[in-house]
Amino acid sequence: MPALSWNEIRQRAIQFSREWEGEHAERAEAQTFWNEFFLVFGIPRRTVAAFEEPVKSLHDTYHRIDLFWRGSLLAEHKSSGQNLDKAESQAMQYIQELVTSNRQDEVPRYIILSDFNRLVLYDLEHEESEPDKIEFFLADLHFHIKHFAFFIGQRTHKFGEEDEANIKAANIMAGLHDAIAEGNYDAKSLERLLVRFLFCLFAEDTGIFEPSQFDLYIRNHTREDGSDLGSQLNALFEVLDTPVEMRSRYLDEDLTDFPFINGVLFAEHLPIAGFNRFMRNHLLAACHFDWSRISPAIFGSLFQGIMDAKERRQIGAHYTSERDILKLIRPLFLDDLRTEFDRIKTDRSTRRLERLRSFLKKLAALRFLDPACGCGNFLVISYRELRLLELEILKLLYDNFDNTQPEFFTSDEYANLSKVDVHQFYGIEIGEWPTRIAETALWLTDHQMNIELSKTTGNLFQRIPLRAAPHILCANALRFDWNELLSAEDCFYILGNPPFVGKHLMTKDQKEDVRHIWGKTNGAGSIDYVTCWYYKVAHYTRGNMKIDCAFVSTNSIS
Numbered sequence: 001m002p003a004l005s006w007n008e009i010r011q012r013a014i015q016f017s018r019e020w021e022g023e024h025a026e027r028a029e030a031q032t033f034w035n036e037f038f039l040v041f042g043i044p045r046r047t048v049a050a051f052e053e054p055v056k057s058l059h060d061t062y063h064r065i066d067l068f069w070r071g072s073l074l075a076e077h078k079s080s081g082q083n084l085d086k087a088e089s090q091a092m093q094y095i096q097e098l099v100t101s102n103r104q105d106e107v108p109r110y111i112i113l114s115d116f117n118r119l120v121l122y123d124l125e126h127e128e129s130e131p132d133k134i135e136f137f138l139a140d141l142h143f144h145i146k147h148f149a150f151f152i153g154q155r156t157h158k159f160g161e162e163d164e165a166n167i168k169a170a171n172i173m174a175g176l177h178d179a180i181a182e183g184n185y186d187a188k189s190l191e192r193l194l195v196r197f198l199f200c201l202f203a204e205d206t207g208i209f210e211p212s213q214f215d216l217y218i219r220n221h222t223r224e225d226g227s228d229l230g231s232q233l234n235a236l237f238e239v240l241d242t243p244v245e246m247r248s249r250y251l252d253e254d255l256t257d258f259p260f261i262n263g264v265l266f267a268e269h270l271p272i273a274g275f276n277r278f279m280r281n282h283l284l285a286a287c288h289f290d291w292s293r294i295s296p297a298i299f300g301s302l303f304q305g306i307m308d309a310k311e312r313r314q315i316g317a318h319y320t321s322e323r324d325i326l327k328l329i330r331p332l333f334l335d336d337l338r339t340e341f342d343r344i345k346t347d348r349s350t351r352r353l354e355r356l357r358s359f360l361k362k363l364a365a366l367r368f369l370d371p372a373c374g375c376g377n378f379l380v381i382s383y384r385e386l387r388l389l390e391l392e393i394l395k396l397l398y399d400n401f402d403n404t405q406p407e408f409f410t411s412d413e414y415a416n417l418s419k420v421d422v423h424q425f426y427g428i429e430i431g432e433w434p435t436r437i438a439e440t441a442l443w444l445t446d447h448q449m450n451i452e453l454s455k456t457t458g459n460l461f462q463r464i465p466l467r468a469a470p471h472i473l474c475a476n477a478l479r480f481d482w483n484e485l486l487s488a489e490d491c492f493y494i495l496g497n498p499p500f501v502g503k504h505l506m507t508k509d510q511k512e513d514v515r516h517i518w519g520k521t522n523g524a525g526s527i528d529y530v531t532c533w534y535y536k537v538a539h540y541t542r543g544n545m546k547i548d549c550a551f552v553s554t555n556s557i558s
Contacts, residue, residue: 004042004152006145006210011460012040013142018458020138023080023116030077033116034067040141041151049073055097065094071105072150075112084120087113095124110150114138121147139455143292146211169294172286173198179282183274191433192270195440196237197286199265202444205292206451208464209258215287217254218280226280230272241266243465262465265440296441296448297322297380324552325381332550333493334385337363341389345396353397360393364419369486370496371477372533373427376438378496379470380445383425387449390420395456417461418453422446423468426486428477435474442470478513478532488544494537497552501529528556 004012016036023029031051038045045067053068067075074094076087091111098107111122119141123132136144173194180190203209217236222229239247240261247256275283326334344355363386370378394417422442429435446463453461473485482488501510503526510529517532518524533551541547 007207007460007462009041009152010142010145010207011454012042013145014454014460015458016040017139017141017455020116029116030066030114033077033114034075038151041148043151055094055103056101057097063090063094063097069108072108073110073112074108075114078113078115080116082115084113084115084118088120091122119144142207142451142455146205149211168289169291172289175282176279176286179279180273180275183276183279185273186271188432189270189273192268192436193233193273195436196266197283198291198437199261199440199444201286201289202291202294204287205290206444206447207462208261208447212287213258215284217258218284218287221252221254222280224280225277226275229275229280229283234270234272237266237270260465262467263439263443263469265436265443295322296444297325297377297384322377322381325378326385328495328550328552329378329382329385332495332548333366333382334389337389341393356393356397360390360397360419363390363393364421364424366492367424367426367486367490368493368495369426369428369482369491371428371482371494371536372496372498373429373434373438373472374431374497375434376427376441376470376472379425379427379438380441382495383420383422383442384445384449386420386424387418387446388452390418391449391452391456394418394453398457414457414459414461417457418450421463421468422470426471426473426491428473428475428480428482428485430474430476432474435472439470439472442472476513478517478536482536482540488540488542488547491540491544491547494540494547494549495551496533498530498533500554500556502556503527531557 019036020033023033034049034051035045038049049067049069051067053065054062055065057063065074066077067073074091076091078084078087088111091113095107095111098104107124109123109125111124113120117138118135119138120133120135121144134144134147176197177190177194180193181187185193200209200214204212204214218229218232222232236255236258239251239255239258243260244256341359344352344359347355366386368379368382370376373379422445425442427435427438429438443466450461450463471485473480503511506514506529514524514527514529514532517535518527530551530553534557537549537551541549
């Protein structure tokens, strides 16, 4: 049987999880479960592993291992809902009995426990004194599929504790920033380089790249002293921006295996950054962090934390929590959309399907503008919530198909199943660094939501290479005509958290912005910088009074 790609394995994992979701069968179904589990990786179970393998106990009786793959894997299975602690004890006992029976060469590295709905995987050969352990629900198998790379003869990586994952991620990026900055790499190029690192680190943990593909490229194609890392990274970035059919036929196979990403993320040529051994090791350490645990909704705050604190205060940048963002977007648009959806759900007439499809088109037509978007948190969370609403609609439509048929969509229909996309989101940001972050965070959120759609339908849904792009403009929003980015006629919602800067903290340029906006208005010299955005909104919406707007506000606007 030919080897499967990781995309194929991931899609099989999604289908396997759906087929066994909520299984409450007796333990007699366990063998069918494991036969199909092995087929996720394209391996007929009988060619490598046996059921009910006998192992001699200390009392000269025989126990039987539920599933045994000599030297690789031991699996113990319980009925649904049973405590897996007993299965763990049994598995460890079998390991000891293999040793005492002079079968040391058969001792497996991995143990898997399952009760149909949960999976627990142990790695007995990691460096710590206790077995490395991951535990998850079956529905999340595709998220953890890289931990089973040993099924197809590949290496796996272990990850550290998941506590305070966001803080760890911020520290990792700050460390990379400081290490590269010390090498006298120019600031703007460094910002672009870090955003590319972020994308690659996220990509190899969420299925855009193959598991550990970025990590292994660095390990296998750069010197340990880091002297050629900069040039090799630039070679990779060029490949990521080149369609597969246009790449040189003489490229190294490890480079050609990377997908074409598109977008503008890798388009610009960067100066070659200098690296040393320490910096290379720092980047490899970043690869070992599980970036799938990070929400793009907080990427902005992570990267803002890398900026100089004095500079951050000066431009008025400040992080808005997800809770506070939801406080703003729910009354602005989300509550109304959900109320409309609830009305359609209760419709039992023949028009229900037609109304659902019309509602989907309505969502796809919406346009959102954040004219002080920073790192894009408001846009990211708005996009995520819109995609989640779309997913609920698709679930209702999906249930009306005969989904016992494996292919009830053509490939083209399935590729266009989701109508909501990042091109519906517009932002203006004065800093180029957060502009790039906002754009990237929206793409990463899109990928996360595509994974959710894949779980719902049982088929892999991807938008790689990137076809659509968010419209994030690096400009001074107070000097720029917003209509040039998004015509007021096409805009539905304006939202965000424009910068608050009191008159004593404003720079000379900011004071000029206030004079430009307010002119000779009485008292304009004393008002907060943020009020300029209210003035701009008032003028922008004169041509379309149907636009709804909500900004985070304090009493400094009055």
